[in-house]
Amino acid sequence: MVDNKSKTGPGPDTNAVHGQTTEAGPSSSATSSQPKTPSARERLASLASHLLPQGNTEFDYVIVGGGTAGAVLADRLTQDKDVSVAVIEGGPSDVGLDRVLDLSRWLELLGSDLDYDYPTTEQPMGNSHIRHSRAKVLGGCSSHNTLISFRPFNADLDLWADGYGCPSWRSSAIQPYGDRLKLNIVPVAPQQRNQVARDWVQACETATGAPMIRDFNAQIAHNGGFQQGVGFFNIAYNPYDGSRSSASVAYLHPIMPHGPYRRNNLHLFLETWAQRLTFDEKDPQRVRGVAVRTKHGLEKTLTARREVLVCAGAVDSPRLLLHSGIGPKADLEKVGLPCRHDLPGVGENLHDHPESIIIWETKETPPETVMSSDAGLFLKVLPDSAEPFPMPSVPDLMFHIYQIPFTDNTNRMGYPHPDHAICMTPNICRSQARGKLSLASSDPAVKPLLNFRYFEDKDSYDAKILVEGMKWARKIAQQSPFKEHLVREIAPGAHIQTDEDLSEYARRAAHTVYHPAGTCKMGTPGRDAHVVVDERDLRVVGLRGIRVVDASVMPILPTINPMLTVLMVAERAADLITQDAWQKGIRRAQWE
Numbered sequence: 251m252v253d254n255k256s257k258t259g260p261g262p263d264t265n266a267v268h269g270q271t272t273e274a275g276p277s278s279s280a281t282s283s284q285p286k287t288p289s290a291r292e293r294l295a296s297l298a299s300h301l302l303p304q305g306n307t308e309f310d311y312v313i314v315g316g317g318t319a320g321a322v323l324a325d326r327l328t329q330d331k332d333v334s335v336a337v338i339e340g341g342p343s344d345v346g347l348d349r350v351l352d353l354s355r356w357l358e359l360l361g362s363d364l365d366y367d368y369p370t371t372e373q374p375m376g377n378s379h380i381r382h383s384r385a386k387v388l389g390g391c392s393s394h395n396t397l398i399s400f401r402p403f404n405a406d407l408d409l410w411a412d413g414y415g416c417p418s419w420r421s422s423a424i425q426p427y428g429d430r431l432k433l434n435i436v437p438v439a440p441q442q443r444n445q446v447a448r449d450w451v452q453a454c455e456t457a458t459g460a461p462m463i464r465d466f467n468a469q470i471a472h473n474g475g476f477q478q479g480v481g482f483f484n485i486a487y488n489p490y491d492g493s494r495s496s497a498s499v500a501y502l503h504p505i506m507p508h509g510p511y512r513r514n515n516l517h518l519f520l521e522t523w524a525q526r527l528t529f530d531e532k533d534p535q536r537v538r539g540v541a542v543r544t545k546h547g548l549e550k551t552l553t554a555r556r557e558v559l560v561c562a563g564a565v566d567s568p569r570l571l572l573h574s575g576i577g578p579k580a581d582l583e584k585v586g587l588p589c590r591h592d593l594p595g596v597g598e599n600l601h602d603h604p605e606s607i608i609i610w611e612t613k614e615t616p617p618e619t620v621m622s623s624d625a626g627l628f629l630k631v632l633p634d635s636a637e638p639f640p641m642p643s644v645p646d647l648m649f650h651i652y653q654i655p656f657t658d659n660t661n662r663m664g665y666p667h668p669d670h671a672i673c674m675t676p677n678i679c680r681s682q683a684r685g686k687l688s689l690a691s692s693d694p695a696v697k698p699l700l701n702f703r704y705f706e707d708k709d710s711y712d713a714k715i716l717v718e719g720m721k722w723a724r725k726i727a728q729q730s731p732f733k734e735h736l737v738r739e740i741a742p743g744a745h746i747q748t749d750e751d752l753s754e755y756a757r758r759a760a761h762t763v764y765h766p767a768g769t770c771k772m773g774t775p776g777r778d779a780h781v782v783v784d785e786r787d788l789r790v791v792g793l794r795g796i797r798v799v800d801a802s803v804m805p806i807l808p809t810i811n812p813m814l815t816v817l818m819v820a821e822r823a824a825d826l827i828t829q830d831a832w833q834k835g836i837r838r839a840q841w842e
């Protein structure tokens with residue numbers, strides 16, 4: 251049993267440090283095109299600003315979470331210099347943090363001081379030891395992750411539209427937002443493609459018949475997707491120095507105090523934790539602001555003249571709503587929180603891309619790589635009828651290949667840790683398991699309970715996909731010249747052969763691709779009792795002055811790694827919010 255209640259985790263006591271702001275003060279260099287080294291005076295000003303400003307606590311928009319989605323909104327909304335935006339971010343700035351900015355060091359961040367590190371509850375059918383890494387730093391998980399960058403398939407967005415009651419998210423409307431993204435997204439540079447991965451790609455092609463794809467995103471942009479394919483990933487990075495092109499680097503750095511295009515209307519409250527939302531004194535349905543706590547325990551309320559935009563991610567967005575009394579009434583009362591707005595869907599629909607692992611010892615580890623997981627394979631292994639919404643011509647199984655030993659789960663099961671290894675990690679593109687996030691306590695510092703119900707889906711679809719994946723992995727391992735790199739299969743080992751045994755191993759050794767989503771699901775209000783935000787505008791159903799914009803709004807994860815989809819959701823949200831403001835301006839309507 252995993253202890254979920256013992257640690258206070260990401261709340262104020264352990265995480266928020268200075269309650270500092272990095273406020274963009276008045277500057278003469280707002281339009282300079284050259285980045286400049288901060289002067290001693292600027293460094294002093296920056297230090298002095300490491301306190302919450304006493305006077306300035308009212309802004310047009312207050313964004314909770316300067317992560318992947320929050321960075322996009324902060325940039326897009328401050329393009330209008332007359333609009334003021336506050337960003338409340340639990341972690342520190344990533345500027346100058348080499349361990350964050352150097353993509354190859356991503357593994358150092360897992361479980362570090364920059365990780366909220368959420369455990370799961372006991373998983374009777376799966377692995378109860380999975381830790382969900384969530385980044386506590388500007389840029390959020392895009393400052394933490396491997397930056398594998400896939401646009402969503404057309405079929406993924408059309409499934410949101412036709413299967414999940416989100417007609418305004420059809421691919422024809424949403425794909426153009428992929429062209430706007432500011433990240434530097436390129437296929438892995440040839441000089442960083444190591445020989446094991448090159449031979450693996452070739453082995454996959456030979457063993458499975460999946461065609462080699464040279465640029466996955468070009469294929470998606472031109473053809474809407476593909477059914478099978480193998481190749482090196484598109485990654486958001488600078489191939490010349492291996493540095494990240496995260497949401498923070500691409501959207502925030504240029505407009506931050508020391509960036510070339512600093513914006514005085516952007517106010518960053520770093521290492522500051524959003525405790526709960528506050529409501530209008532006269533109007534209980536109108537969210538007014540956010541009560542925050544700094545690392546040093548300073549408490550303040552930031553007020554939004556227009557709207558609060560919750561971008562705290564799939565774990566912390568529903569968590570914040572629940573601590574504000576927005577959620578399933580019975581659950582709130584169970585932990586002693588008064589229910590302000592009964593919304594049964596908050597925290598429901600928790601899901602992920604679960605994966606398993608098959609490990610081979612190798613003779614050596616070639617050094618060339620971007621971040622040790624540079625290539626992938628997509629296959630279609632089960633009939634369309636296996637899914638509730640059939641997805642013809644879309645893969646249902648994805649593999650990453652790790653060119654390093656990734657043995658956290660297999661060590662615990664007693665398998666050895668080789669010095670050199672490759673790991674194939676089959677994952678489920680559209681998992682059918684649905685879990686729930688709930689509160690363990692009314693104390694906002696206590697980590698929430700994450701019950702993914704891994705492998706509890708009724709037809710064992712998820713386990714069947716992984717069994718197929720393990721079998722394909724072994725066929726791939728038999729192909730020359732790839733097989734010449736291998737010494738022996740470490741896990742699960744040659745004695746595990748039947749579907750039953752493969753399933754048992756795959757579930758016990760299961761891990762996550764770190765893609766939790768869906769906990770503030772969007773949809774058509776009234777059509778589904780678990781809809782949390784209205785698909786038309788991302789507003790929280792039944793409330794005013796609040797929208798949710800991040801991975802939590804996805805009704806179902808896209809087939810592929812979701813970061814670009816999150817960024818596209820945020821780009822569209824920025825359009826919705828600004829259009830709404832313009833219309834109000836034209837009608838001279840008040841922000842009630």
Ligand SMILES: Cc1cc2nc3c(=O)[nH]c(=O)nc-3n(C[C@H](O)[C@H](O)[C@H](O)COP(=O)(O)OP(=O)(O)OC[C@H]3O[C@@H](n4cnc5c(N)ncnc54)[C@H](O)[C@@H]3O)c2cc1C
Pocket residue numbers: 314315316317318319320338339340341383384385386387388389390391392394395396397398399400522523524525561562563564566567570763764765766799800801802810811812813814816
């Ligand atoms: C290790 C890892 C590897 C991954 N690899 C990939 C990959 O290669 N490709 C891919 O597509 N996806 C990948 N993902 C998933 C992807 O990064 C996420 O789905 C996506 O970044 C989520 O964006 P978000 O805006 O929803 O949340 P986040 O980016 O997590 O942003 C949430 C932000 O809110 C802040 N916050 C939360 N609560 C509060 C609060 N109460 N007060 C103040 N601030 C708060 C957090 O500090 C954080 O900065 C990976 C994720 C991880 C963790």
